[in-house]
Each structure stands twice: as C-alpha cells, then as structure tokens.
Amino acid sequence: MNEKLSENELRAALARDDPAAVELIWDRYANDLLAYLRCVLCSIHDAEDVLQIVFVRIVRKRHKLAKARHLDAYVYRIARNEVSGWIRRRKRDRQRKLADESWLVVRQGDDGPSDLGEHLQAALNRLPQTQREVIVMKIYRQKTFLEISRLLDMSLSTVASRYRYGMEKLRTLLGSMET
C-alpha cells in the first residue's frame, strides 16, 4: 500500500516536472540500488560513482520514466546498463586494481567472530555476479523472487535456480574457509 502510494506520488511529481521528484526517487531507490551496485561491483567507491551516474541518467530520462509501465524495472534497467558499461571500462583499464574494500559489515552487537564480515564478503566475491546479485537482493534487501525477476528482467525460475546454485556454492566456499 505504502509502496503504491510512493509510486503514485513519484508519477505525479514526474508528470508535473517537479524537481522534488529527485528526493522521491532517492527515497524509493537509493538504498536498493546502492546494495545492488555494491554487490555487482564489489566496491563501495565504484558503486557510489555509478549511483550518481544512474541518478543523473534517470533525471535526464524522466519523461520516459513518467510513461514507463513499471517504474522499478525501468530504473533497474538504467542501473544495469550503467553498471555493465562501468565493468567494461574497468576491464579495459587493467592498470587499475580494485581496492580491498569492505562492502559488507557485521551487525552491531552480534556475537559472531570478528572476521565474519570479511569471510562472508570473500565468499560472496567468489560467486558469479549473476548468483551474487540474486542472493544479495534476497538476503540483504528482503526482495522476493518475483520482485527480483521483475527488477532484473529475468524469469522466476532463472532467479530461483541462480539463488539455489549460489547458496550451494556459498556453502561449499564457507565450509572450505572454516577448515
């Protein structure tokens, strides 16, 4: 209900060509997009830079966004296009090495081992991107398989199988790390 309300509010602001829509877009998408970009790029700084590019792109394409049938799918498509371009450029720029950044943090007050975050991040980084993005969206952004399939423009069965294979691989990786 709240989700629908925010979508209607955003559509109305876009229809009025009201700059206040920037705030609404931020509130609705920033954290989800940042999580998605962090897990795909495995870098906080790159994710923040790409997020800025994505926001500017959304604003430039706001007339199309206003007419889009599925706002979320349209926004994620922009993000996916930008992130794939960024990855291509990063591969070309072989000189640049990824800094050892921690994009995953341990919850405060958790009684787990001190290096838990590093372990989890190392294991997630070793997963294929397609499996990692599904797991991160499901576990850390509480998205359902149906929502993920709409956002990433893939079938429900593909999302479910990627999640299953990803979890299996993650279990093996974490098991080998413990031993």
Add this chain to the structure above:
Amino acid sequence: MKDNSIENEQLEDFLRKARLPEASPELKQRITAEARKAWKQTTGEVSWLIPLRRLAASAAAAVFIILLTNYSSERALAKWRSGESLPVSAEYETPAEMPYGTFAKNLATLRRKPSAIDASALRDHVENVRRALDESKQNGISISPAPSGGSSFLVPAGTGAGSYS
C-alpha cells in the same frame, strides 16, 4: 529436499549476521545536488519536442541518403546513355579463338556492337539510300518490278525456295 531447505535457512541466518551499509547523508547530498543540476539543464526541453527533433533529424538523414543514391546512380548510368559507345577492350574485340564458321562470327560481331540506336546515323543512312535511288532513277536504271505470283524478287530463281511444300 527438506534437508536442503533447512540448510538454506541456516545459511540465510548466517548471512544475515552481516548487513549492507545504507547510503550516507553526504552521499545523498552529493548525488541529489548533481541530479537537480541535471534537472535544471534539461528543464527547457519540452517533452514533445524530443520526438519532433528526432523526426527532423531522420528526415534530413533520409533526404541526404536519397540525394547520395541519386548522384551515384547518375554517375553509374552516364556511360550507358545513347551516343556514347562502351569502351571495348581489344582482347574482347578480337577473341583469340572463334569456334564457329563465318555466319557465327558475323553474328558474334554484331552482338558485340552497342545496342543503342543512333537516330542521326540512321537518318543519314536513309538519306543516302534515297539519294542513291534518285540518282539511279535519273540515270535511267529501271528496277525490275516484283514478280507476279506472290513470290519475292529477292529470292533468286532456281534456289528451290518455293519447292519445299
């Protein structure tokens, strides 16, 4: 199957011990400022003007392509116009080997000649023939009339052309 889902749940709980940090207020300020700047830059663009501009650009591109095609086809067809003979290579004009007799040779030569009819040359030829006929009339040379019986005087007698039936 059930074991697998239990294992998955355990792993999910384990993964949930970590979290993804949310966007900082500084990041929000930076990105929304950039986005607002981009919004201002594109405010002047009326939404219906964008497809109109695209349409104009595609029309201009289409006109350019048509003009270019016309120009290239004019250039390509120029040498085929009547009055201009095709450049025939010497090798083509006199083939090394002619497998057939005189008739085939003449036919081949005729077929190699450009097919375009030059109207002025034809007119000159007709004029020459008429003049020759007039001269021959004036000199008193009579042309024998066409033989009776429907057969042509062009067919020499005794060839047996009429005896096929």
